[in-house]
Amino acid sequence: MPTGDFDSKPSWADQVEEEGEDGPAPxxxxxxxxxxxxxxxxxxxxxxxxxxxxxxxxxDAPLLRGGSYKCVTSELLxxxxxxxxxxxxxxxxxxxxPLPPPKEVINGNIKTVTEYKIDEDGxxxxxxxxxxxxxxxxxxxxxxxxxxxxxxxxxFDPPGPNVATTTVSDDVSMTFITSKEDLxxxxxxxxxxxxxxxxxxxxxxxxxxxxTTRCPYKDTLGPxxxxxxxxxxxxxxxxxxxxxxxxxxxxxxxxxxxxxxPSLRDGASRRGESMQPNRRADDNATIRVTNLSEDTRETxxxxxxxxxxxxxxxxxxxxxxxxxxxxxxxxxxxxxxxAARAIAGVSGFGYDHLILNVEWAKPSTN
Amino acid sequence: MKPIxxxxxxxxxxxIKYNREGxxxxxxxxxxxxxxxxxxxxxxxxxxxxxxxxxWCVDADWDTKHVLTGSADNSCRLWDCETGKQLALLxxxxxVRTCGFDFGGNIIMFSTDKQMGYxxxxxxxxxxxxxxxxxxxxxxxxxxxxxxxxxxxxxxLGECIIAGHEGGELNQYSAKSGEVLVNVKEHSRQINDIQxxxxxxxxxxxxxxxxxxxxxxxxxEHQKTFxxxxxxxxxxxxxxYDHVVLGGGQEAMDVTTTSTRIGKFEARFFHLAFEEEFxxxxxxxxxxxxxxxxxxxxxYSSGGEDGYVRIHxxxxxxxxxxxEA
Numbered sequence: 001m002p003t004g005d006f007d008s009k010p011s012w013a014d015q016v017e018e019e020g021e022d023g024p025a026p027x028x029x030x031x032x033x034x035x036x037x038x039x040x041x042x043x044x045x046x047x048x049x050x051x052x053x054x055x056x057x058x059x060d061a062p063l064l065r066g067g068s069y070k071c072v073t074s075e076l077l078x079x080x081x082x083x084x085x086x087x088x089x090x091x092x093x094x095x096x097x098p099l100p101p102p103k104e105v106i107n108g109n110i111k112t113v114t115e116y117k118i119d120e121d122g123x124x125x126x127x128x129x130x131x132x133x134x135x136x137x138x139x140x141x142x143x144x145x146x147x148x149x150x151x152x153x154x155x156f157d158p159p160g161p162n163v164a165t166t167t168v169s170d171d172v173s174m175t176f177i178t179s180k181e182d183l184x185x186x187x188x189x190x191x192x193x194x195x196x197x198x199x200x201x202x203x204x205x206x207x208x209x210x211x212t213t214r215c216p217y218k219d220t221l222g223p224x225x226x227x228x229x230x231x232x233x234x235x236x237x238x239x240x241x242x243x244x245x246x247x248x249x250x251x252x253x254x255x256x257x258x259x260x261x262p263s264l265r266d267g268a269s270r271r272g273e274s275m276q277p278n279r280r281a282d283d284n285a286t287i288r289v290t291n292l293s294e295d296t297r298e299t300x301x302x303x304x305x306x307x308x309x310x311x312x313x314x315x316x317x318x319x320x321x322x323x324x325x326x327x328x329x330x331x332x333x334x335x336x337x338x339a340a341r342a343i344a345g346v347s348g349f350g351y352d353h354l355i356l357n358v359e360w361a362k363p364s365t366n
Numbered sequence: 367m368k369p370i371x372x373x374x375x376x377x378x379x380x381x382i383k384y385n386r387e388g389x390x391x392x393x394x395x396x397x398x399x400x401x402x403x404x405x406x407x408x409x410x411x412x413x414x415x416x417x418x419x420x421x422w423c424v425d426a427d428w429d430t431k432h433v434l435t436g437s438a439d440n441s442c443r444l445w446d447c448e449t450g451k452q453l454a455l456l457x458x459x460x461x462v463r464t465c466g467f468d469f470g471g472n473i474i475m476f477s478t479d480k481q482m483g484y485x486x487x488x489x490x491x492x493x494x495x496x497x498x499x500x501x502x503x504x505x506x507x508x509x510x511x512x513x514x515x516x517x518x519x520x521x522x523l524g525e526c527i528i529a530g531h532e533g534g535e536l537n538q539y540s541a542k543s544g545e546v547l548v549n550v551k552e553h554s555r556q557i558n559d560i561q562x563x564x565x566x567x568x569x570x571x572x573x574x575x576x577x578x579x580x581x582x583x584x585x586x587e588h589q590k591t592f593x594x595x596x597x598x599x600x601x602x603x604x605x606x607y608d609h610v611v612l613g614g615g616q617e618a619m620d621v622t623t624t625s626t627r628i629g630k631f632e633a634r635f636f637h638l639a640f641e642e643e644f645x646x647x648x649x650x651x652x653x654x655x656x657x658x659x660x661x662x663x664x665x666y667s668s669g670g671e672d673g674y675v676r677i678h679x680x681x682x683x684x685x686x687x688x689x690e691a
Contacts, residue, residue: 151450152413166408169371
């Protein structure tokens with residue numbers, strides 16, 4: 001009676017073997033392990049050709065075994081298009097005709113089971129299951145157990161895994177953790193944590209301690225920015241923002257990382273709270289920046305001009321219908337000196353492939 | 367790794383256990399079906415039909431001839447492993463929470479719940495003596511007066527029983543006399559699972575107090591602690607590496623807003639000596655209720671609240687992983 005042996009025998013299995021010998025344990029093929037499940041929908045005959053091509057892609061065999069089996073199997077399956085396992089011409093799939101019978105093709109040690117089914121919607125499905133047949137060595141007792149007749153709910157099951165009960169799940173890999181800090185952070189939070197922890201961030205353009213994108217800081221501005229930072233009590237490392245992020249939490253509440261509403265932030269204008277339409281917007285401290293690229297946003301402008309002082313208002317001119325930027329914007333500072341510095345600092349600055357033009361805003365002709 | 371998903375149960379899994387050689391995996395759940403699977407490919411060998419309530423525990427003897435299951439239908443049943451036939455039915459007064467064959471496969475023990483006015487008992491039957499089974503009279507019965515036993519295993523060489531209680535105490539009862547040999551209280555809350563190492567010199571306990579602890583089997587000396595933030599439902603020791611796997615998670619009813627992400631419940635791997643976590647495996651849709659290592663250490667299985675059992679065969683990275691202290 002065929003039995004099997006294992007490549008790696010547990011130590012006590014040797015003792016089992018030594019006892020009553022009916023010769024060396026012979027081999028025994030396992031009916032097969034589920035390798036992959038593949039479903040494709042078959043519609044009209046014209047789409048049939050497309051789907052057979054899809055079938056040619058086979059998924060990797062799950063690596064059910066350790067040791068030497070692994071590499072061989074997956075490469076093997078990658079190389080074999082399923083079509084070679086099934087050389088007979090594709091059966092006619094005329095709508096309304098009876099379904100073709102299920103087929104089993106054994107090609108070397110790959111068994112391909114093809115089944116046809118009709119879904120509730122009347123769609124025909126072709127299910128291709130690929131099994132890898134392996135011969136393994138096992139101790140006598142194990143091999144004997146492999147040949148037990150199935151009982152209970154599995155009594156009428158065919159040999160091999162039953163689809164209703166056994167499926168191969170998606171790939172999961174063990175995430176290795178080397179230090180305790182990694183334990184608590186999720187993948188999404190990782191960049192955030194890294195940012196917060198980092199003090200040294202260098203801009204590609206000017207090597208200042210801020211992010212490169214939309215870098216307005218030339219070397220001349222670096223020390224100015226540091227001054228500002230010291231004034232506001234921020235550490236230099238916290239100046240950077242992710243592109244697109246709004247103003248960061250201010251110094252007073254920085255350490256807790258809590259959200260601070262704009263009206264309570266440092267340098268925030270309380271006037272923003274009132275809904276009164278006296279929007280003088282600090283006319284004397286308003287500058288106009290032109291030659292902006294069309295994908296510049298308010299947030300970019302915020303980032304760009306924030307270091308010069310507290311901003312009262314940003315107006316980015318946009319086309320009413322398309323919403324696309326018209327290429328210019330008005331920035332209103334709270335203090336005129338800040339606005340003056342901004343003009344000096346940003347004028348002529350290269351921002352996203354265009355040279356920015358900054359000047360005092362002419363008063364609106366209302 | 368591509369885990370094999372076994373869907374044989376409709377309710378949450380209560381325990382999974384490998385047989386001694388590791389080729390069969392027994393799974394029991396809160397439904398009355400007891401399943402046995404080939405661990406190599408996940409093929410189901412059969413089911414043992416007969417229980418009428420949730421099955422709490424399962425054990426197979428060393429020879430894989432008999433299977434013992436304990437259930438909430440107030441019975442402990444003995445089955446023939448190969449045919450699925452029920453060999454013996456031992457009625458009890460309350461639900462059977464843990465059961466086990468001793469080392470030689472001749473003596474069975476099971477513990478019953480404290481329920482409906484009945485106390486918690488540990489009963490011992492000798493299978494070589496048919497009169498005990500027929501008359502349903504154990505040759506020894508140990509009462510336990512305080513908190514009920516929630517998990518129990520045979521000690522090394524069948525000399526004693528190591529039992530974990532609802533309050534977190536660990537007791538070592540002599541299998542001959544029934545008296546308490548050693549008593550320790552290291553856990554603060556219920557001990558959910560106890561599993562021995564392959565050589566039975568030590569065991570790991572999984573407790574609701576979010577830790578798992580390693581103990582020496584004979585002295586019950588506490589050796590190591592593995593901390594997590596969730597109640598640990600089950601823990602298993604690797605037979606060939608210094609690794610322990612913990613499975614846990616909050617009870618289904620406690621989960622309100624936490625972790626609704628699919629497949630987030632993880633099995634965590636700790637290094638035995640350094641007490642530090644080095645790996646996690648996701649995949650379950652609910653808390654993991656039972657974990658078991660394959661006796662050859664190359665794979666492990668976990669059964670969850672979702673009713674699925676997943677058999678994982680390790681990638682080479684697991685075997686090559688060196689823990690940097």
